[in-house]
Amino acid sequence: MIKTIAFDADDTLWHNECLYAETKRKLANLLSAYRAPEYTIQLLDRTEIHNLQYYGYGIKSFALSMIETAIEVTDGTIQGHELEAIIDYTKDTLSADVQLIPGAEQTVSELSGEYKLIMITKGDLFEQDRKVKLSGLADYFEHIEIVSDKSSAGYLGLLEKHRIKPREFLMVGNSLRSDILPVVAIGAQAVYIPYPDTWEHENTIEESFDETSFYRIGTIDQLPDLIRHLEKS
């Protein structure tokens, strides 16, 4: 019996990765006189992943990786106006509107009547705070947890803090790495809603995993039906 449903936010409740994808394209264009766009995008991806250990997630981390990439792509000859363009992309991304995923508000509104809802989102506190406020969804959730990373130990800590039993907990998200596998590993349930543009890092899983250990739906508006079905069986 499910009592608490937790939602990831970025690319589960609102669009996020498309902002990064657009900014990557802008950077690749900006530097296209130095290197082919594909080269820049690949180098940026590698730089971002390498820098996670120093910077963590979020747009400011991404901005610092863009600058590092631009230095390398231009062989150290980057110009002031090109750097300024990167700073502008960063501020634009940080100030962008929050675009809800179609069906997200209707779904959380419907489920909030019957279940305790929690939002568990990974990333930069300042950036996520802002998006939570702009989303208009905060009031549907009993708790909003912004964490710097999502691991099984982290989920166990959150469940303990809120006195939730793993078998009464269901997590919904678009990242196998962050939302699904660590939740299944602690004996809770998880619903995977793939998002077309998910950053590869979030779904590159080195170990094999059991595809039948979690549920998968195509869009968030299918969630209430799935949950009704689970509760009956």
Add this chain to the structure above:
Amino acid sequence: MIKTIAFDADDTLWHNECLYAETKRKLANLLSAYRAPEYTIQLLDRTEIHNLQYYGYGIKSFALSMIETAIEVTDGTIQGHELEAIIDYTKDTLSADVQLIPGAEQTVSELSGEYKLIMITKGDLFEQDRKVKLSGLADYFEHIEIVSDKSSAGYLGLLEKHRIKPREFLMVGNSLRSDILPVVAIGAQAVYIPYPDTWEHENTIEESFDETSFYRIGTIDQLPDLIRHLEKS
């Protein structure tokens, strides 16, 4: 009667601002062929404060402001190796050891026997998580709250969440703006421990305030005595 004591962390429990000050000096030196160090430091301060609205607090925000400052100081002629130096300063600062303030551990250890302790720290989640872990102090605290900003409304929200009455709450910190005045404003008590290098922004208060509405001590090891004294009177 005090039941809960909350501690700020940066420059209250561990040194922090000195890392920023050192990095500012390094940047000013790096760019000293273009402009006098004082000019660079002043411009960086202004850029940082202007950028708080986009970036919030923390080292990554500071790094982006350093880069913006460097573009301006060099009139757009900044060199690749200079940018690389700034990225290196940033990663060094993000990886720096946590140096406890003398007496901090002894004080929280002593008080944790009699009071419920909370850590309330403002800044970047990823950076603060790391410092909390490295500090070795986490186990003295019942809750660790990392927030993106500290306001009276924010304190009221935290107190409500943990079911703490303002008159049973005492906050300890080095920032008038963040730790002291918003706490006094909600009817709780506050102890100000000035830190010599506190960032000016934290203690520049535009309105006048009542210096007798909070307590002030010179060093953290004087806190247990002050609290015993308050409990008696």
